Amino acid sequence: MYLCAKFQDCKIKKVSKMVFNKQFLKNSLTALIVAVPLISFANSTQDSVHGGEEAYHTAKLEKHGEQHETAHEASPAEKINDHISHHLQDAHEFVFFSDEATDEHFGFPLPVILFDNGLKVFSSAKFNHGESIAEADGNYYKLFHGKIYKTDAAGELPLDEHHHPKNAMPLDFSITKNVVSLLLTSLLIFLLFSSLAKGFKKKGPNALPTGFNRVLEPLVIYVRDEIARPNIGEAKYKKFMPYLLTVFFLIWTLNLLGLTPLGINVTGNIAVTVCLALFTFVITQFSANKEYWGHIFWMPGVPVPMKIVLAPIEILGMFTKPFSLLIRLFANITAGHTVVMGLIAIIFVAKEQLTVGGSIGTSLLLTLFISVIELLVAFLQAFIFTMLSSLFIGMAVQEHEHHHDHSHSHGHDHHTEDPEIPVI
Amino acid sequence: MEIPNLVGAGLIVIGAGVGLGKIGGSAMDAIARQPEAAGKIQTAMIIIGALLEGLAFGALILGKN
Numbered sequence A: 001m002y003l004c005a006k007f008q009d010c011k012i013k014k015v016s017k018m019v020f021n022k023q024f025l026k027n028s029l030t031a032l033i034v035a036v037p038l039i040s041f042a043n044s045t046q047d048s049v050h051g052g053e054e055a056y057h058t059a060k061l062e063k064h065g066e067q068h069e070t071a072h073e074a075s076p077a078e079k080i081n082d083h084i085s086h087h088l089q090d091a092h093e094f095v096f097f098s099d100e101a102t103d104e105h106f107g108f109p110l111p112v113i114l115f116d117n118g119l120k121v122f123s124s125a126k127f128n129h130g131e132s133i134a135e136a137d138g139n140y141y142k143l144f145h146g147k148i149y150k151t152d153a154a155g156e157l158p159l160d161e162h163h164h165p166k167n168a169m170p171l172d173f174s175i176t177k178n179v180v181s182l183l184l185t186s187l188l189i190f191l192l193f194s195s196l197a198k199g200f201k202k203k204g205p206n207a208l209p210t211g212f213n214r215v216l217e218p219l220v221i222y223v224r225d226e227i228a229r230p231n232i233g234e235a236k237y238k239k240f241m242p243y244l245l246t247v248f249f250l251i252w253t254l255n256l257l258g259l260t261p262l263g264i265n266v267t268g269n270i271a272v273t274v275c276l277a278l279f280t281f282v283i284t285q286f287s288a289n290k291e292y293w294g295h296i297f298w299m300p301g302v303p304v305p306m307k308i309v310l311a312p313i314e315i316l317g318m319f320t321k322p323f324s325l326l327i328r329l330f331a332n333i334t335a336g337h338t339v340v341m342g343l344i345a346i347i348f349v350a351k352e353q354l355t356v357g358g359s360i361g362t363s364l365l366l367t368l369f370i371s372v373i374e375l376l377v378a379f380l381q382a383f384i385f386t387m388l389s390s391l392f393i394g395m396a397v398q399e400h401e402h403h404h405d406h407s408h409s410h411g412h413d414h415h416t417e418d419p420e421i422p423v424i
Numbered sequence B: 001m002e003i004p005n006l007v008g009a010g011l012i013v014i015g016a017g018v019g020l021g022k023i024g025g026s027a028m029d030a031i032a033r034q035p036e037a038a039g040k041i042q043t044a045m046i047i048i049g050a051l052l053e054g055l056a057f058g059a060l061i062l063g064k065n
Helices: A003-022 A023-043 A051-063 A076-088 A177-203 A214-234 A236-261 A272-284 A290-297 A302-345 A351-397 A405-406 B005-031 B036-065
Strands: A093-099 A104-109 A112-114 A119-123 A134-136 A141-142 A148-151
Touching: A023 A236, A076 A141, A093 A177, A119 A134, A177 A214, A177 A236, A214 A236, A214 A351, A236 A272, A236 A302, A236 A351, A272 A302, A272 A351, A290 A351, A302 A351, A302 B005, A302 B036, A351 B036
Parallel strands: none
Antiparallel strands: A093 A104, A112 A119, A134 A141, A141 A148
């Protein structure tokens, strides 16, 4: 075992030397990655500079119905706000970047699946980026702020006082941008980890993994030894490992994908995080033992009036735990995306004050700084979600009285060894 | 009198900042006293930090509407 570990060490050193020697490649790649998000902002203020073009654009938008009734002379700040809020939302199409001057969008449409008196399936190209009305089997649909509303042939969308259309909304099961990203990520994770599993099966548990598996295996072991084992307990952690690993790698991959300039924001979508937290909630409740329910409804060891006071609080606590999980992930990722895009927007907002070169330099530096922090946050959020999930599951499954003499007598050697505490 | 949401957001951030500072400071103290237990202290610190952060973000989001 020791030899094996040593061998692995040497091998990794050798490999890392081989890969990271290409300093130039690394540097230029980093520069490219940093610069690439700028594409998504390209051309976004061109129109406000050219007054005539702007007027033309406004007229064009008004022609397309009331949807853009606020399309007055939009200042750069307003446009940036629109851009950011648009990015944070889910969409029915995949647009990588668009040219406002020529009104061109570069991306691809996605299938729209509606349930409205029968299944309606059509391509989102019919919406023409929200500018035209899609027709399917005699029904008319229109996009309004990323949501599909039922309308008539003229495309009437009367708004109420909160600026929401009064039209009916069909049930929307479309393959949206987030769904595509989620499916792709799942496929990626499935392929990576099935190859890891295959490698294990072929070579046995003690062999050195090859290729990318060498990156994945320590991560799996990290989740097992640092997250699942200490929180759930030696006796029962195995049952929950599949869920914890899935959640960890799914969230991490999606977070990292959100940092790329593809414009994907899956973990910053509250529906996704609600679903993930719901899984944790259901798993916790269904694997809970008698003691857990006892602690919720009839807390042992406190006087009866206190028990009556504590029960509602504990029941509330059952729901606030997953709620905080979902809010944390959602808000962290949303905040991260907003900050990154806002810092890129410095180029357009501070153009006059800092000159073009200065604003680009400032924005680049700040964006790089925040992007590096976001890399950490991407991992940290995946870690925290998994950690707290396993903590909640651990609370529900642990047997408090018999736990100690059980795990400490024949547990793993490195866990029972308490570090020597110096007397101060 | 109507208090703007931004004031609430600022108060939340101040509160969260004080809390995070206390967590971080205490963790540093603890690690300085017992460097062997650094790993465990860090994990606990991150968990408590995350709980605090969840609260702060929840308040920010609820306050935004």
